[in-house]
Amino acid sequence: MKRKCFGEDLCPVARSLEAVGDVWSVLIVREAFAGKRRFGEFERALGVAKNILTVRLRKLVAFGVLEQVPAADGPRHEYVLTERGRGLYLVLMALRQWGEDCGGESPYVLVDRRDGQPVKPLAFHAHDDRELGPDDMELVPAAEVKRR
Amino acid sequence: MKRKCFGEDLCPVARSLEAVGDVWSVLIVREAFAGKRRFGEFERALGVAKNILTVRLRKLVAFGVLEQVPAADGPRHEYVLTERGRGLYLVLMALRQWGEDCGGESPYVLVDRRDGQPVKPLAFHAHDDRELGPDDMELVPAAEVKRR
DNA sequence: GAGGTGTGGTTGCATCTTGCAACCGAATTG
DNA sequence: CAATTCGGTTGCAAGATGCAACCACACCTC
Numbered sequence: 080m081k082r083k084c085f086g087e088d089l090c091p092v093a094r095s096l097e098a099v100g101d102v103w104s105v106l107i108v109r110e111a112f113a114g115k116r117r118f119g120e121f122e123r124a125l126g127v128a129k130n131i132l133t134v135r136l137r138k139l140v141a142f143g144v145l146e147q148v149p150a151a152d153g154p155r156h157e158y159v160l161t162e163r164g165r166g167l168y169l170v171l172m173a174l175r176q177w178g179e180d181c182g183g184e185s186p187y188v189l190v191d192r193r194d195g196q197p198v199k200p201l202a203f204h205a206h207d208d209r210e211l212g213p214d215d216m217e218l219v220p221a222a223e224v225k226r227r
Numbered sequence: 228m229k230r231k232c233f234g235e236d237l238c239p240v241a242r243s244l245e246a247v248g249d250v251w252s253v254l255i256v257r258e259a260f261a262g263k264r265r266f267g268e269f270e271r272a273l274g275v276a277k278n279i280l281t282v283r284l285r286k287l288v289a290f291g292v293l294e295q296v297p298a299a300d301g302p303r304h305e306y307v308l309t310e311r312g313r314g315l316y317l318v319l320m321a322l323r324q325w326g327e328d329c330g331g332e333s334p335y336v337l338v339d340r341r342d343g344q345p346v347k348p349l350a351f352h353a354h355d356d357r358e359l360g361p362d363d364m365e366l367v368p369a370a371e372v373k374r375r
Numbered sequence: 376g377a378g379g380t381g382t383g384g385t386t387g388c389a390t391c392t393t394g395c396a397a398c399c400g401a402a403t404t405g
Numbered sequence: 406c407a408a409t410t411c412g413g414t415t416g417c418a419a420g421a422t423g424c425a426a427c428c429a430c431a432c433c434t435c
Contacts (some may be wrong), residue, residue, distance in 0.1 A: 089334075091326030092257055092319060102248040110241055112361065115378050133413060141327065150295045152400065155411065163329045168361040171240060171347055173321040178239030181291065186237075187366045191353045194230060198364055199352045201317055205339045206347065212427050213260065213316040216346055218335045224345060266383050276423050281384060301431065303382065 080107070098142035099167065103127055103135045105174070108144065108160070108167050116157040117150070169201070176201055245288035247315065251275055251283045253322070256292065256308070256315050264305040265298070287312070317349070324349055 099105055102123070110124050122132055124154035136158055139145040150157045160167075172189065189198050203211040246251055253275070258272050270280055282305055287293040292312035298305045308315075320337065336345050351359040 090257070090323075090351060092323045093254065095322040096250045096253060097328035100250040100253070104247070105244060106241065109238070111361075113331040115350075119410085120316060120414090128396090129254045129395065129413065130395090130415085145314050153411090157266075165361055166328055169351075170318065170325055172351070173318040173349075174243040175238075175240045177314050177318055178241075179244035180314055186369050188369045188372050189364050190360060190367050191352075191357075192363055192365055193353070195367075195372070196354050198359055199354060201321075201349065201351060203317075203320070203337075204347045205341070206344050211337075211339060211346055213313055215340055216337050217340055219338050221334050221336045224336050224343065224390090225339055267381085270383090276425095277384065278424090279385085279422065282421095291381090303431090 096141070098144060101135075101172070103131060104139060105171070107132075107135055107139060107148075108164065109171055111145065111160045111164065112168065112171065113175075117155070117159075128142075141220055154169065173201055243318075246287070246292060247318070249283075251279060251321070252287055252292075255280075255283055255287060257319055258311065259293065259306065259308045259312065260316065260319065264307055265303070266306075270300075321349055 093124070099108065106125050106127075107121055110121055113124075115121055115124055118132065118136070119128070122129060125132075127135075136145065140158070142146055143161055144167065146158055146161045146164075147156045176187075190193045190196060191198050203210055203216060205215075254273050254275075255269055255312065257270055261272075263269055263272055266280065266284070269275070269284070273280075275283075276288075284293065288295055288306070291309055292315065293306045294308055294312075295304045295307045297327060323337075338345050351364060353359055353363075
C-alpha cells in the first residue's frame with residue numbers, strides 16, 4: 080500500500096515531515112550544510128544507493144529545500160540549500176543535541192565562529208528571557224493570544 | 228533488502244534518526260506531548276494501522292523514548308514519555324517552526340504558561356547572547372575548543 | 376453464566392519502498 | 406580512439422507498510 084499522506088494534516092510538524100520525513104533526506108541536508116553539493120559527494124559521504132539518492136534529491140528540490148544550479152565545470156549541476164533549506168539548521172541541531180545528550184559522547188562541539196567559544200545549548204526562552212521547558216509552554220490558537 | 232543501519236555512525240544526528248527516523252515515531256511522540264498515553268488514543272489520533280503502531284511503540288520503548296507503565300484501570304498499560312523522550316521537545320518544535328515558516332500559516336502559537344505571552348522563536352545564542360545563524364557557527368573537535 | 380463490548384493487540388496478504396548491482400550516455404582524459 | 410568519471414536509469418529481491426480480519430482478555434449486562 081501507498082505510504083500515508085500527511086501533508087493535508089494541519090499540523091506544521093506533519094507538513095515538515097512530508098518534506099524531510101525520511102532518514103536519507105535529513106542526512107542529505109546535513110551533508111549539504113557540511114558543504115557538499117555534488118551528486119557524487121553525497122553518494123560517497125552517505126553510502127546511499129544512486130537510485131535512492133536521485134529520488135531524494137528530486138524530492139528535496141521539489142519541496143524547495145535544495146536548488147539545482149548549473150555547475151561551473153561542464154554540463155553538470157550542483158545541489159545547494161535554498162533559504163528554506165537553511166532553515167532546517169535548527170532541526171538538524173536539535174536532533175544533534177538530542178543524540179548527543181542520550182548516548183555516547185560526541186567528539187564535536189558547536190562553537191561561535193567569531194570567538195571560538197561554545198554556543199549555548201538550544202532552548203526556548205520567554206519574552207523576558209527565562210528559559211522554558213516543555214511544561215512551561217503550551218500551544219494555543221493564535222486568536223487567544225491576541226485577546227490577552 | 229534491509230533498511231540501512233545508521234546507529235554505528237558517529238554522528239549524533241544519525242544516532243537520533245535511528246530512534247525517531249520515521250514519520251510515525253515522530254507523530255507518536257508529538258501525540259505523547261499532547262497528553263495521549265493509550266494505544267487506542269494514538270491509534271485514533273493518528274489513523275495509524277494497529278500493527279504499525281505496535282511496532283513503533285515497541286521501538287520507542289526500546290530506545291528509551293517511551294516507557295510502559297501499568298494503567299490504573301485494569302490490566303492494560305500506558306505509554307508515557309521518559310526524560311529522554313521529553314528531550315525531543317526541541318526537535319519537535321524545531322520541525323514545527325520550520326513547517327510554519329514555509330507553508331500555510333498555522334493557527335496555533337506557542338505561549339508561556341506563566342503569562343500567556345508568545346515565546347521567542349527557537350535560535351542559537353553565543354555565550355554573550357548574540358543570536359547566531361548557521362553561518363556563524365561551526366562544529367569543531369572538542370579537543371580544539373579546550374585549547375583556545 | 377451466556378453473550379455482548381472495548382481494548383490491545385496478532386496474522387495474512389497485497390502493494391510500496393529500499394538496496395544492490397548492472398548498465399548507459401555524455402563529456403573529459405590519456 | 407579507448408578508458409574513465411559523473412550522474413544517472415533499470416531490474417530485481419527482500420523488507421516495510423497498510424488494510425482487514427481475527428483473537429484473547431477483562432468487564433458489563435442480563
